[in-house]
């Protein structure tokens with residue numbers, strides 16, 4: 062009889078989900094992964110098992126499948142280790158694509174969450190941790206962003222996250238014993254220190270860091286820096302980059318907070334480092350940490366980009382007892398260790 066607390070992890074084969082699985086296993090939880098592998102591969106779960114050396118369950122399926130969700134909740138209830146909490150990673154996350162295909166994003170990210178919440182309610186599951194994003198803040202009225210900064214997304218992806226946060230607030234009002242924590246991620250980068258799992262974008266990376274590592278490993282020719290005329294120290298965009306392992310740890314702290322404080326209602330927490338880093342600073346840090354060169358050229362600004370964004374993380378520090386521990390050099394070293402061992406991501410034959 063497995064006495065570990067069962068946690069349903071939707072999207073658990075993805076970049077953040079797979080790293081969070083390792084932390085959950087290390088803290089002796091029993092994860093049940095639900096993933097449709099629309100942006101990941103089962104190989105990631107094979108490697109999670111190799112790293113964590115502990116068992117977990119995985120189901121290939123879609124959070125929009127009400128019947129499947131019901132069968133999952135019923136299975137673990139029958140087995141007397143009922144699902145105690147849900148960590149909901151499953152979503153589409155490409156900002157640019159959300160502008161050209163808004164319905165794809167609202168259908169998956171919002172309807173998917175509504176289906177999941179309905180099944181959770183029917184199964185009397187009352188703890189929910191949601192993958193939100195700093196994107197919901199939109200153009201900064203002030204920096205660093207605090208959790209009470211106005212919410213004003215500038216793209217359908219960001220709106221899908223803001224809508225789900227509102228849904229969770231309303232569910233908590235209607236069900237006072239329900240606990241919903243929205244973790245607003247800033248810019249997660251890097252990889253597990255083993256180099257066995259990491260970020261593996263399916264096509265040309267939208268995000269900066271995987272582009273840097275692909276240029277460094279020479280699967281791409283050069284990086285285009287989108288604008289060097291921003292009002293920032295060196296003219297390039299400033300972001301709050303956080304090590305993926307720190308971000309993953311934040312999820313364990315969130316479910317421990319729900320358990321230990323018997324927390325109910327809706328809470329949001331910024332998960333960042335509280336430090337801003339420019340594109341050029343990240344490139345320099347990467348080259349120094351990995352002894353590689355990153356070829357780049359300056360190009361026009363990317364539509365919709367902010368000049369600068371970084372987090373005030375005092376709420377997570379004070380209430381979740383969580384603080385990012387890794388610095389830029391760790392993020393760069395670990396991200397490079399993954400990419401150089403897996404130049405083509407999980408499609409590599411060599412592990």
Ligand code: NAD
Pocket residue numbers: 071072073074075076077078095096097098099100101102122123124125149150151152153154169173192193194195246247248249
């Ligand atoms: P990812 O694409 O690597 O992981 C998402 C996972 O969800 C994938 O494995 C995908 O196959 C799965 N999935 C998608 N739709 C599904 C569905 N309908 N049913 C079942 N599985 C489904 O993305 P990630 O970077 O790990 O992000 C995880 C979450 O964090 C997402 O909700 C994303 O919006 C959010 N987030 C990510 C970032 C970031 O920079 N990576 C920043 C802020 C927020």
Ligand code: WQD
Pocket residue numbers: 154156193194195196247248249267268269270272284285286287288297298299300340363366
């Ligand atoms: C970072 C900086 C770019 C690529 C995005 C999503 C956000 C969240 C995190 C999901 C910016 C510059 C980038 C490149 C570049 N994901 N850049 N050349 O835009 O802060 O946030 O990822 O929630 O929703 O919007 O991250 O990595 O795309 O860009 O110069 O090829 O790097 O202009 O200044 P961003 P990013």
